[in-house]
Amino acid sequence: VPVPVPTEAPTLTLVPTPAPTTDECRPDAFLHPVCDSDSGHYLEGDTDYGDVWACSQTLDGSVGVEYGWFAPELDTSGTWLAYDLGSSFHVGTVCVRWGQSGGELYGATSVRVDHGSPGSWTEGETYTEAEGMENPSDMSTASDTTAGACFEVTPVETRYVKLYFNQSANPVWMGVNEVGFRCVTPTDTPTETP
Numbered sequence: 001v002p003v004p005v006p007t008e009a010p011t012l013t014l015v016p017t018p019a020p021t022t023d024e025c026r027p028d029a030f031l032h033p034v035c036d037s038d039s040g041h042y043l044e045g046d047t048d049y050g051d052v053w054a055c056s057q058t059l060d061g062s063v064g065v066e067y068g069w070f071a072p073e074l075d076t077s078g079t080w081l082a083y084d085l086g087s088s089f090h091v092g093t094v095c096v097r098w099g100q101s102g103g104e105l106y107g108a109t110s111v112r113v114d115h116g117s118p119g120s121w122t123e124g125e126t127y128t129e130a131e132g133m134e135n136p137s138d139m140s141t142a143s144d145t146t147a148g149a150c151f152e153v154t155p156v157e158t159r160y161v162k163l164y165f166n167q168s169a170n171p172v173w174m175g176v177n178e179v180g181f182r183c184v185t186p187t188d189t190p191t192e193t194p
Contacts, residue, residue, distance in 0.1 A: 076168035092184030099175020107136030108165035
């Protein structure tokens, strides 16, 4: 009768998952943009309010009262913020948490998501509450997080995104507390069929 020869137990080798690079799309995570110089009012270094209401305040992770970017008083239509994503991505989700103060929200009635590059923008689609945008004036429905203020957009491949705010729901103030962007992988991007 043959006697089985014992074999060595296999050795388990763990290979760590590499950390994503800044130009890699991870749909479950926010991209890491910076404000572009083509942003509307109050860029870093402006003399009126300095950095207090600057575009960069929309990327600091703080969702609190009187944080973020605010347009000048009574400048409530045709304002915008522009962002550089660092690399080209298929942007599929935009998050806009409206500015707040004194128990009120100061959001826009719609957001147009433009793409292209500074000085050469292509007008994108316009989104409202009907498409999932956060209510611009109802504090009781305001999200406590940036992720709670997200809405899906028609994916577009771009490095630069400009958020154009047509009109504030408030006649005096327009503000954005926090902004975020998520990408979709090209395989997740729907394709048009003729």
